[in-house]
Amino acid sequence: MMKDEIMTTMSNRYQADAAKNRPTMRHVAALAGVGIKTVSRVMNDEAGVSEATRKRVLSASQQLNYQLDMAAGSLRRSGRQTLSIGLLLPSVSNPFSSEIHRALEDTLAARGIAVFAASLDDDPEREKALVAAFLGRRVDGLVLTPIAKSQSYVIPEHSRDLPMVFIDREPVGIEADAVVTDNAVGAAKAAAHLIAHGHTKLAYLGDRADIQTARERKRGFVEELGRAGIATSAVPVIEGLHDEESACQAALGLLRSEDPPTAVFSSQNLVTFGAMRALKELGASRRVALVGFDDFTLADMMDPGITVIAQHPERIGKLAAERLLARIDGDDSTPQTYVVPSELIERGSGELRPR
Amino acid sequence: MMKDEIMTTMSNRYQADAAKNRPTMRHVAALAGVGIKTVSRVMNDEAGVSEATRKRVLSASQQLNYQLDMAAGSLRRSGRQTLSIGLLLPSVSNPFSSEIHRALEDTLAARGIAVFAASLDDDPEREKALVAAFLGRRVDGLVLTPIAKSQSYVIPEHSRDLPMVFIDREPVGIEADAVVTDNAVGAAKAAAHLIAHGHTKLAYLGDRADIQTARERKRGFVEELGRAGIATSAVPVIEGLHDEESACQAALGLLRSEDPPTAVFSSQNLVTFGAMRALKELGASRRVALVGFDDFTLADMMDPGITVIAQHPERIGKLAAERLLARIDGDDSTPQTYVVPSELIERGSGELRPR
DNA sequence: CCCGTGCCTGACAACGATGTCATGCATCAT
């Protein structure tokens, strides 16, 4: 009787407290009349708790709406995992990036791992700052698109076995796993495709040369010209195009020149859009061939459809996640670069022949 | 001499240890020859540390590559903030969602807040599971696109003052801030626009009726018909379209019927794409008017350009972030729904007149 | 009846940090 009264009072007090502040194991333990270690065992599905006790604890925890504090747990837990990783992308709103993000998320979600995502905007300083921010939150791993000149600043962490996978671009100054597209090969395929359709007067519209993938694509394109015996000097190569507007202007300049190209290769999404706009403005969409690097929504709905070298962001994301999980699980084999092949998709614009 | 030797030995031992395991404040303190509380003060830029000591600590922490453990800190710190929030979207790879994500990130980054992002795929169960997962990581707040029938399951957290902002759709069963587009108004604008261009034979292609925004858009569209005196019974309303393929089939069915509509309104991105494809297939792009809800990349490059009711995801994201920050800072005013106006953008397809 | 063997269980320290508070020391007004 007396004891029941005390129990009731106590449970009321704990319930009232737990409604305002967040309940802890102590609250649950008090309400269930057990020690907190037993609550811990139940919450973690550990063996060695009688069925009766388990039920009492579960009921108490539901009553209080208790939730395990992962942060506190991972502080003490051996292995110290937080079940969260950091993802650094050029921008979370970039379609290519967000496809990677999605694939990564799906693969990691199966293991209960949450993803911190952030945008770098191709700013090396942000890269370092955000890596630090994620490390301070004790992520279990890092997936990032590097932009800084060197990633040697993460060597201390990397040598402490922080799992790390680079995507889209390979790291510099550190040996770590990377998952990339075959940029040079893809660009070469584009050049070969145009040449096979009779073009010799090609033009190259490219992104900023400080971006590794842009350099690779240019290299692949130019090398293919060489193989085909086309004088590089006869092919205008414009670099430094980072948005639609500048690409459009560059394309307009080319197309209005005395001896305009009959085929254009654009090294990236936004550049392709700029080129398309220029062609449309000049009414040349059905006259000048176009192949763009990167696939995009509605490419098949354009007139003509736009032929592209498609990357496979979902494969990149999935592979990166798998590599990261392997590293988290202790794989310590030599870091490797994994290449995801690109794919040429014919839609019309790339199959136009010169007049 | 003796003392120096010991110091050196100690510092070596700590350095070796710190190179393998992650260094803690204890390591830094030992190396700098101070107490850990002093290290804490330096790392948190607290006042009351002499310049000389501060320098010693800073130098030691750099030498060890020390980084503050935010998780451990927030365990003890009053207020208990983790400087991270959870963001739940239909999909991180959905362009509309990822624009919101980006705007949110930018606003929160200024305060050093990191963002956990996850995709719901319109699955109520995932919504609950992911909310729980984020709560277990002790996020400082939650921003989410609700899909479950009711959000009452978060009431316990919400009443414990967990900041929460709903975006795109309003919550059910709980009073909380929300940031939404004026869906009904936008759809009504579309209807009015088509009617103003002489159409009376309209058609509505809509998303699944269990999605709040879809219902609102339909309501706005139908109400506008009423205002214009057009018999609702004469206007085909097709719902339940959730992807491009089903929308295309539905549109084809309509357009091939005996008395086809002269104008189509599509309630969402993918449905618009389906409608566009159907129109193209029938060669009716320049004959049947089309207005779509949601703006999209290249809409102006289509032939004709696609007239849309544009939402403003960047404004939604920014506003949601601002509301969340206000709540985090203690604002406890009555929850409110903030409406971000949509905007009709004329591009050609919506201005076609009936024959 | 006693002791070994499991099975449940909880007390306690520890994880890495911060809040509180007491201490030592130099400085200053009286």
Place this chain on the structure above:
DNA sequence: ATGATGCATGACATCGTTGTCAGGCACGGG
């Protein structure tokens, strides 16, 4: 000279959890 004041500093408890370990209890065999 003396006590008051302020600054710099570190000892210690603590946040919510988990690892370790020892204790209690029931059971069974000798």
